[in-house]
Amino acid sequence: MTETVTLPKPAIEARPPGVLTRLRYLEPSNLLWLLLVLILLFLVAVPIGKLLVVSFEQQGTGAFTLSNYATAYGRVRYLEALGNSLILGTSSALLAAVFAVPMAWAVSRTDMPGKGLTWAAVMGAFIMPPYLGAVGWILLAGPNSGFINQAWRWVTGAEGALVNVYSFPGLALVIALHSFPLIFIFVKSALDLISSEMEDAANILGAGTMTATRRVTLPLVWPAILGGTIVVFLETIALFGTPAIIGIPARINVVTTQLWQFFEYPVRVEVAAAYAMPLLLITVGIILAQKLLLARKGYVSQTGKGGERRIIRLGVWRWPVFAYCAIVGSMAVVMPVAVLLQSSFAKAWGRGLLAPGNFTFDNYTYLLFRHEMALSSIWNTLWYSATAATAAVLIAVLVAYIVTRKLVPFGSALGFLAMAPFVIPGIVMAIGFYAAYAAPPLALYGTALIIILAFTARFLPIAFANASAAVRSVHPEMEEASRILGGGRLMTVARITAPLIRRSLLGGWLIVFIVASRELSSAVFLVGPRTRTMAVLLYDLSEAGNFEVLSAFGGLLLAITLILVGIGMKLAGRDFMLRRN
């Protein structure tokens, strides 16, 4: 443990090596590698493999059959749901790109005013759980009662509605408003790296600012735009909460709500597994397509010559650009949060907060003091997410270290496994976990462990991406110095590497913690009576006919998340959530 113990060792072992002594030379990283392989197989490969196997099994007997596929695709309605998901994913992703790219450009490259505000809005949209935004938008854009439509009628005297949240565009818009930050983060970090020289070259050749932006700057960040858009598409087709809350009244059935129906009695895991396969195939296909699209083109914007970055002066256009960011920000955050808060303090939200005697704290006191489940679900959420985040970061940093330092042969297989959950929609993963671990011998259904494991697996890619960037930022020479002085591999990692990357790991931990604490799609199939999380309770409350209490619970959830983000900013730097290395 201390140097005095480690240093004399080589002197004793300088005799001809026997088998035992040779074992002592065995790097602990080899054993660790084996352990990590087992963990990753358990977390990632087994659930998905099981899902694949189950989709060919007959319920009860387990005999091979194709009938699950016949059932899953044997009805027009089921196929329609599949089509709806694809169209919804595409429209939400494109819409999100329309929101995000100009904002990212404005924040990264221009002298637009109110960058801090824009930043805060993007952050707000990122931490707001999508289903909460959906409830907010129901209050805002219900065709008859929504505040926007009421205002529209009051101003114009029109009869009809201006906007209708219960429609396909409404659903796509609400989803896009809560997923555009992903694209923003990708594109902004790419734009941050482009030096002005390339734009200057365009300017010299006669292009104006707009042309240069359109023909030079944006094409250079095309991989980032594409990558972000694909992530949004994948998140959208795997989303459960928003389609259930808005999609059902809008009569839009999608894959996830259809999967839910297969979990109605009698539970048809086999059919659900068969029905989930296209989601997997689509995801894999898109990732491959992305590789093809980006192959054989150069997007190098970073060279060793250290270009200069100059801010583009927008002149009078500063304000319209800011207005655009402000509109997106208020649609994504300010407006939904405002209506949620007003209804959370209302006795009867239909009457409006300012109606006499309508103001109350009762919705909050009910949840905090009279509701059996609310507090325990908050506690569950906090410790499940914390445990999952810890496990994910720990696994991720070990894998990242082994992969980047090339400590073992086939190390990259570990990296592949750690990234694999990225292409598995959360709801599919949950079904895989249910199929693999719910029943005996492991009998994990209804335990905290199955939820923690599912969260760990689901968010492992985030932790891994974060950890491998962090590890790569530490040059091996510092470790080599320690090794030369006699430090073992593990000691070097513990005393040299870990302290160097602690801050960025903390950032990664917090991101996993926050996304896990609002996770619904994978939790909804795995919770038991005593393991309900806030997200699931919120979903249950959404059908209990009491939007005031629902809003108040949403308020609590937001308050808790904000506190966590605040702590995160203090510990890991102001931009920890939006940083992408």
Next chain:
Amino acid sequence: MTGVGRRGLLAAAAIIGATPRAGAAELPPHEQELYGAARREGEMTWYAGQLSAEPCEAVGKAFTERYPGVKVNVVRSTSQVAFQRLAQDMRAGIAQCDVLSSTDYSHSSFLKREGRLLAYRPKNADGLLEFVRKAGDPEDHFHVFYIGVHLLARRNDRVSEADAPKSWKALTEARWRDQLAVGHPGYSGAIGAWAVLLRKLYGWDYFKALEKNRPQIGRSSIDPVTTLNAGERSIGVAIPSASTLLSMSRGNPLSLIYPEDGTVVVPSPSCIQKNAPHPNAAKLFMEFATGPEYFRVTRAFFNESLRADVPPPEGSRPLEQVKVIMPTPEEIEKGVPEVKEQWRDTFGI
């Protein structure tokens, strides 16, 4: 956790002398006996698909107040979701649920047929109204201590009493286009029962005609109450009387309409699971839920009292004064799966 709790209780008992014992001594002997065994179990889990969230929590609290040291894990959802969770438990071979309360008869009769229920006759059930007692299982595998009363509601400020629809049939008139809101039989057992009864009255064509008016479809039968409160729609279809009365008591401008072609009454059974992890606490819960205390608690939330010794909730019309239609268990068991499919074909969701 429970160990500490018990020790804490014992310590408390030592400090305040015989007070907790005195409280327990007021229990009738059959409850007292179960209470002793239930306290060793310390808790029970109730998959609750009947009452809305708030009364469920109040029932859980009242239970623990009456029987200190026995906690109720209230898992409130719609009936179909409650049963879906139970089915997932069964599929995984895990016992988590002690008592299942759903608005769908077929859940209990199915579980009974599969031999998954524990037969128990609560003594307190003798005090239930006769029609409710009869709606329970003669072999005591399930009992009814909740009935859903489903009818129509209107927004007072949008639809006057004179203009309001007087029957289910009237909802198909074109003037109610974009005015109606209703739950979903795939999520709510009560809506399933309602759909079965209406199909029996008017055939499935009734629903095709209803679809022409584009009702807004939610999930639970309570969803339309929210929709009405919001002013999103003006007529709530097959809404439960209790939640609506509760909502009215909070100042929302709603009124109940008892349809001329029959207020739908859905007797809703509750059953103890054979593999219940807390069988004694579950039995005690059945005693509690068929006794007067339960109805005193739920009455405050405008649920029907099913005992003569507890008066009906304020603002509701006594059921013997209105025309009532009630499904038989067989109709439910056979009909609900059918109407679920028909519903999805007709309404597209």
